Amino acid sequence: MNFQVTGLALDKMKLDSPHSFLDSEEVEEADDQQLLEPEAWRTYMERRNVLREFLTTDLSPQLLKRHHARMQLLKKCSYYIEILPKHLALGDQNPLVLPNTMFQLIDPWKFQRMKKVGTAQTKIQLLLLGDLLEQLDHGRAALDALLEAPDPRPFLAGWGLVEQQLADLSVVMDNFLAMMVPGHLHVKHRLVSDIGATKIPHIRLMLSTKMPVMFDRKESVAHQDWVSLRWFVTIQPAAPEQYELRFKLLEPRTQQECTQCGIVPVAACTFDVHNLLPNRTYKFTIKRAESYTLVYEPWRDSLTLQTTPEPPEGPVPSRLGSAGRWYLAATFNNASCPKGTRLPQSQHLLCPSPPHPEPDFFT
Numbered sequence: 001m002n003f004q005v006t007g008l009a010l011d012k013m014k015l016d017s018p019h020s021f022l023d024s025e026e027v028e029e030a031d032d033q034q035l036l037e038p039e040a041w042r043t044y045m046e047r048r049n050v051l052r053e054f055l056t057t058d059l060s061p062q063l064l065k066r067h068h069a070r071m072q073l074l075k076k077c078s079y080y081i082e083i084l085p086k087h088l089a090l091g092d093q094n095p096l097v098l099p100n101t102m103f104q105l106i107d108p109w110k111f112q113r114m115k116k117v118g119t120a121q122t123k124i125q126l127l128l129l130g131d132l133l134e135q136l137d138h139g140r141a142a143l144d145a146l147l148e149a150p151d152p153r154p155f156l157a158g159w160g161l162v163e164q165q166l167a168d169l170s171v172v173m174d175n176f177l178a179m180m181v182p183g184h185l186h187v188k189h190r191l192v193s194d195i196g197a198t199k200i201p202h203i204r205l206m207l208s209t210k211m212p213v214m215f216d217r218k219e220s221v222a223h224q225d226w227v228s229l230r231w232f233v234t235i236q237p238a239a240p241e242q243y244e245l246r247f248k249l250l251e252p253r254t255q256q257e258c259t260q261c262g263i264v265p266v267a268a269c270t271f272d273v274h275n276l277l278p279n280r281t282y283k284f285t286i287k288r289a290e291s292y293t294l295v296y297e298p299w300r301d302s303l304t305l306q307t308t309p310e311p312p313e314g315p316v317p318s319r320l321g322s323a324g325r326w327y328l329a330a331t332f333n334n335a336s337c338p339k340g341t342r343l344p345q346s347q348h349l350l351c352p353s354p355p356h357p358e359p360d361f362f363t
Helices: 012-016 024-033 038-056 061-076 099-105 108-147 152-157 159-179 318-333 345-350
Strands: 078-085 203-210 213-215 227-233 243-249 261-266 270-273 281-288 294-296 301-306
Touching: 038 108, 038 152, 038 159, 061 108, 078 108, 108 159, 108 203, 108 294, 152 159, 213 281, 213 301, 227 281, 227 301, 261 270
Parallel strands: none
Antiparallel strands: 078 203, 078 294, 213 227, 227 270, 243 261, 243 281, 281 301
16 A cells, blocks of 8 residues: 655755754854864864853843943932041040041031042042943953854954953953942041040041932822822931922913922921922922032932813712712802801812912922
């Protein structure tokens, strides 16, 4: 019995081809292997694996992406001078001078000079970090292009330069990681004047960072004439902090509307701003309150919210039922109430008191 299968005829030439069941990468390697002697090919594959390992571990795209995210975070941080006095000599009965007490002994003019030094050092450090990260990006791109080059012979011929480039990029990475942490401030002169027999411990000045203050976009909500704002710090500070909230009406239409702005000191991470205009856009910014030790604060978070429109005027729908009619009746009966009489909250909304001369945004 003869079975005839149609539709499954195979090209004999394809079956005989050595590349018939190889993927594209294996085909390329087979073609490249024909350009080299067996010993040179083994050397090429070993060195290629070394380069591939470096690009997937020490300089992977995921690692560079994390470093870029950390760099963006550092650009939003606040930078401060931290005073760290050393311990007094053994046997000295004087207590350790605390940083708060040390500020009373430091020459204010010299400290202001050190703040300028701290500002310059912070800016330079951020610029250097950006430059180092750019070197890592360009270095990885160059090595990746070399890894994907079709001809293995230039790769082998220039391996010495590749090794040097790997070593240089490792040094760049080490410098980048070391510079991510703010370091000492270089003090050229004494900050504490000679005060006689009192022994003053040596002072170390350090640059410290605080994580940025950012609005909670999900919890910050605008209503008809007020907004509820929430903000947070990614790393919760050990002690409560003071904040400065600013707000202003965007595109005011009258001179009176230009007064819709303000600066509010806040000691919490939440605040409500009242007596805003309905269906208008406001801009809010948040930052830490000004500090004597602050040297650099390049960024502050801002949030734009639009208040909701006023409800349309018209007859009250009948679906309010008896409760709705009771409120309207109560409002009507109290329309002639003595001036200053305060209605219950639900009625008060239907019969508001006369507007104040100047709105109080913070009640």
